[in-house]
Amino acid sequence: MSYHEATYDEPSIFTFRSGTTYKVPGSVTDSDIDLPQELIRKHLDLPEVSEYDVVRHYTRLSQMNYSVDLGIYPLGSCTMKFNPKYADKIAGMEQFYDVHPLQLASTVQGQLRIMYELQEFLKELSDMDAVTLQPLAGAQGEYTGMLIVRKYFEVKGELNSRTEVIVPDSAHGTNPASAAMAGFNVVEIPSAEDGTVDLEALKAAISEHTAAFMITNPNTLGIFEDHIGEIARLVHEAGALLYYDGANFNGILGITSPGLMGFDIVHFNLHKTFATPHGSGGPGAGPVGVKANLAEFLPVPIIGKDGDKYFLDYSPKHTVGKVSSYMGSFMVLLRAWAYIRFHGSDGLRRNTINAVMNTNYLKKKLENKFKIPYKSLKKHELVLSTENTGKKALDIAKYLIDNGVHAPTIYFPLIVHEAMMIEPTETVSRMDLDRFAEIFLESADVPEEELKKHPVNLPIGRPDDVKAARDLKVRWFPEK
Ligand SMILES: Cc1ncc(COP(=O)(O)O)c(C=O)c1O
Numbered sequence: 001m002s003y004h005e006a007t008y009d010e011p012s013i014f015t016f017r018s019g020t021t022y023k024v025p026g027s028v029t030d031s032d033i034d035l036p037q038e039l040i041r042k043h044l045d046l047p048e049v050s051e052y053d054v055v056r057h058y059t060r061l062s063q064m065n066y067s068v069d070l071g072i073y074p075l076g077s078c079t080m081k082f083n084p085k086y087a088d089k090i091a092g093m094e095q096f097y098d099v100h101p102l103q104l105a106s107t108v109q110g111q112l113r114i115m116y117e118l119q120e121f122l123k124e125l126s127d128m129d130a131v132t133l134q135p136l137a138g139a140q141g142e143y144t145g146m147l148i149v150r151k152y153f154e155v156k157g158e159l160n161s162r163t164e165v166i167v168p169d170s171a172h173g174t175n176p177a178s179a180a181m182a183g184f185n186v187v188e189i190p191s192a193e194d195g196t197v198d199l200e201a202l203k204a205a206i207s208e209h210t211a212a213f214m215i216t217n218p219n220t221l222g223i224f225e226d227h228i229g230e231i232a233r234l235v236h237e238a239g240a241l242l243y244y245d246g247a248n249f250n251g252i253l254g255i256t257s258p259g260l261m262g263f264d265i266v267h268f269n270l271h272k273t274f275a276t277p278h279g280s281g282g283p284g285a286g287p288v289g290v291k292a293n294l295a296e297f298l299p300v301p302i303i304g305k306d307g308d309k310y311f312l313d314y315s316p317k318h319t320v321g322k323v324s325s326y327m328g329s330f331m332v333l334l335r336a337w338a339y340i341r342f343h344g345s346d347g348l349r350r351n352t353i354n355a356v357m358n359t360n361y362l363k364k365k366l367e368n369k370f371k372i373p374y375k376s377l378k379k380h381e382l383v384l385s386t387e388n389t390g391k392k393a394l395d396i397a398k399y400l401i402d403n404g405v406h407a408p409t410i411y412f413p414l415i416v417h418e419a420m421m422i423e424p425t426e427t428v429s430r431m432d433l434d435r436f437a438e439i440f441l442e443s444a445d446v447p448e449e450e451l452k453k454h455p456v457n458l459p460i461g462r463p464d465d466v467k468a469a470r471d472l473k474v475r476w477f478p479e480k
Contacts, residue, residue, distance in 0.1 A: 102326075
């Protein structure tokens with residue numbers, strides 16, 4: 001299959017002046033507004049666009065982009081599963097999009113029921129006792145979790161001494177960031193040679209100053225932490241809490257659970273496990289689950305049920321407050337609910353097994369050419385290094401994108417040189433896995449100078465990454 005992305009010289013929509021002079025009947029004019037003249041702006045830089053301008057503009061933009069609807073999207077850790085269309089269809093029903101979060105609870109019983117059921121499903125799947133749906137992304141879930149840790153020790157009168165949160169060196173950057181934002185000092189411990197938590201390093205780091213240990217399991221190398229029981233024991237013996245980064249829940253869902261492993265707090269990245277659109281701090285969802293002894297610290301409101309009536313429950317006594325407006329991203333939560341209902345417990349478990357099988361299928365193919373630094377059987381994702389081929393992970397990533405498959409995550413986790421982190425998920429066919437592996441293997445044989453010429457089939461070649469990071473401009477300003 002040859003691949004070529006569409007290329008348009010598409011201006012910002014703010015520059016559109018397509019001459020639409022349509023005015024909404026009854027629209028407000030300057031003379032209707034009782035404001036001092038000098039405060040009224042004479043000119044607003046808003047686009048003038050008709051419906052077809054808008055639709056065509058965004059369709060053209062979408063054609064210049066790769067999406068989860070186009071093909072495999074195997075971003076390790078930041079996974080994007082296919083977003084099923086039945087969930088979009090449900091979210092498109094007027095009973096859902098036409099409600100307002102400030103409506104009286106008695107008028108939105110159906111919607112509250114869905115959120116209540118989702119809380120229950122997440123509790124059941126994770127073996128936690130209480131859930132908040134409020135956080136808007138995995139990272140915000142982590143931050144919420146850290147606020148709960150803080151409040152827990154504050155109420156116990158131990159906050160002055162519990163100042164540290166331990167993370168392994170394979171952790172996602174949001175873990176130490178969330179702990180630091182919640183006011184803790186971050187203590188990083190090295191991983192053992194097999195890529196799992198180094199128990200001796202953990203024992204050395206843990207003390208009466210430890211507030212929590214944050215880990216994900218399977219970890220960011222796709223390896224299950226076999227010593228998790230021992231880890232939980234060490235953490236709890238020290239009086240600290242064990243935090244589960246649920247980014248990798250897709251590797252264990254329906255097989256085991258964070259609750260069974262001894263975790264106290266967990267966040268769920270709904271997009272990674274429950275096939276919803278991604279959040280990135282915006283319109284996503286990162287619910288948080290806790291054990292019973294932490295339920296009184298959850299953000300409010302949670303959704304309660306009394307007899308057959310659903311209500312907004314503000315009862316958690318030591319709540320950390322609100323972490324988002326209203327109840328969070330209802331439209332995303334709705335899609336996760338639909339996904340869970342659609343698959344049922346057997347289906348969810350089967351998805352996990354297929355996700356793990358797909359990963360190991362790819363591992364078998366790719367290990368012929370690429371170094372896989374940690375050999376154990378992988379769960380939901382695998383990390384390889386391109387070092388042995390003499391090629392840069394970045395160059396291989398560009399080659400993959402240029403051939404119509406989305407590149408895996410690169411240069412993470414930081415403990416692997418020239419890392420490429422691949423998570424195919426279960427929503428990819430054998431045909432797509434084979435094609436992905438074929439292009440990947442082919443890339444190892446492309447001469448370096450040739451590889452560096454890619455991409456050639458995309459509207460944008462190689463952007464200046466450093467400038468993009470240091471000189472970030474995400475707002476459009478009119479040209480002077
Ligand atoms: C291991 C891990 N933890 C946390 C996060 C943060 O999640 P989110 O992107 O939903 O904020 C990610 C990122 O995708 C991740 O891979």
